[in-house]
Amino acid sequence: MTYDSAFATSAHCAYCQSQIALPNQLRIEPIVMPNIDITIGPQVARTATKALWFVVLIPVIIVVIVFAGVFGAISQVRRALIPLTGLRDKPIGSRPGEMGNGFVSQTLKFGSEGIGPGMMTDARSIAVDGQGNIYVGEYSGGRIQVFDANGKFITQWTADPKMPLRGLAVDRKGTVYVVQRGMITRYDAHTGNSLGKISYLEATASTTSLRHLTADL
Known part of the structure; x- marks a missing residue:
C-alpha cells in the first residue's frame, strides 16, 4: 500500500x-506559507533615489567631458592651421601698426624717389647717430645722405661709387662705417672724408652679417 x-x-x-x-x-x-510584508522606509527610498540619479549622471558627465576635450582639441588645431595670408614676404618680429596693412607704425616719412638732394634711388641702408641724425645709403652709386631727426636734408657725400654699398653704421662720435666689397671704410659724418679702411676676405666673412653692421664705440 x-x-x-x-x-x-x-x-x-x-x-x-x-x-x-x-x-x-x-x-x-x-x-501554509505566512505572508511577509516588506515595507521600505523613507530613508531607504531617498537613498535608492540618490543612487539611481548617480548611476544616470555618471554617463552624462563622461559624455560632456569627452565632447569638451574633443572640441578643445579641434579649436587648438584650427588656430594652429590658420593660414598666414600675405605674411610670407613681410618682416618677422614686428607688430601691426595703426595704418591697417603695415607691420610697424609709421613715425617719420621723408624724402622721395629721385637723384637730387633729399631724394633717394635704391636706398637699402640706414643708420642713426647719437644726435638722432639719419644716414641713408644707396646700394648703387654709394651715395650717402644725412638728414636731421625730423627728416630735413643736411648734406650728402659719396663712398666708392664703383662698388655696391652693402652696409652702413654710425658710432656715437659721428664716424660712419661703410661696407663695400672686401672693404670697410671709415668716413667723417659731416665732410665725408675717408678716415681709414679695413680689408676683409669675402671668402671668410659673411656678407649677410656685414649688411647688419652696427657701431657701438
Whole structure:
C-alpha cells in the first residue's frame, strides 16, 4: 500500500488495486506559507533615489567631458592651421601698426624717389647717430645722405661709387662705417672724408652679417 502523507486522503493497494480512505489522524495538514510584508522606509527610498540619479549622471558627465576635450582639441588645431595670408614676404618680429596693412607704425616719412638732394634711388641702408641724425645709403652709386631727426636734408657725400654699398653704421662720435666689397671704410659724418679702411676676405666673412653692421664705440 502506498500513499503520500503530505497530500493524499486515500491509500492505494497495489495487490488488490483498491483505494482505501485514510483516517484524519493519518492525514497531515497542508503547510501554509505566512505572508511577509516588506515595507521600505523613507530613508531607504531617498537613498535608492540618490543612487539611481548617480548611476544616470555618471554617463552624462563622461559624455560632456569627452565632447569638451574633443572640441578643445579641434579649436587648438584650427588656430594652429590658420593660414598666414600675405605674411610670407613681410618682416618677422614686428607688430601691426595703426595704418591697417603695415607691420610697424609709421613715425617719420621723408624724402622721395629721385637723384637730387633729399631724394633717394635704391636706398637699402640706414643708420642713426647719437644726435638722432639719419644716414641713408644707396646700394648703387654709394651715395650717402644725412638728414636731421625730423627728416630735413643736411648734406650728402659719396663712398666708392664703383662698388655696391652693402652696409652702413654710425658710432656715437659721428664716424660712419661703410661696407663695400672686401672693404670697410671709415668716413667723417659731416665732410665725408675717408678716415681709414679695413680689408676683409669675402671668402671668410659673411656678407649677410656685414649688411647688419652696427657701431657701438
